[in-house]
Amino acid sequence: MTTQPKITVYTTPWCPYCHSAKALLKKKGVAFEEIDVQDPALRQQMMLKSQGRRTVPQIFIGDRHVGGSDDLHELDRRGGLDALLQPA
Numbered sequence: 750m751t752t753q754p755k756i757t758v759y760t761t762p763w764c765p766y767c768h769s770a771k772a773l774l775k776k777k778g779v780a781f782e783e784i785d786v787q788d789p790a791l792r793q794q795m796m797l798k799s800q801g802r803r804t805v806p807q808i809f810i811g812d813r814h815v816g817g818s819d820d821l822h823e824l825d826r827r828g829g830l831d832a833l834l835q836p837a
């Protein structure tokens with residue numbers, strides 16, 4: 750059986766970069782978990798997992814920390830995102 754890598758996106762509801770990152774993932778047709786960091790404990794969890802990055806979104810695909818929305822779009826422009834989203 751093949752499974753899509755787990756995708757986690759730390760967000761806040763009003764963040765345009767979050768909307769842009771989520772729109773790209775939706776365009777790719779992949780499911781993702783969204784974690785709202787208005788909860789301070791979840792923001793702390795995001796910072797721990799991302800080596801201290803404070804901005805949203807922070808995006809994780811499988812074990813890999815992709816970074817923010819600009820990083821996700823840049824990865825796609827370089828042709829690396831589709832490969833990362835392939836089912837294992």
Ligand SMILES: N[C@@H](CCC(=O)N[C@@H](CS)C(=O)NCC(=O)O)C(=O)O
Pocket residue numbers: 763764765766767803804805806816817818819820
């Ligand atoms: N270059 C970053 C920019 C992200 C960004 O500036 N996000 C804003 C919210 S839309 C943020 O987290 N601001 C809070 C801060 O800068 O501490 C990306 O593409 O993800």
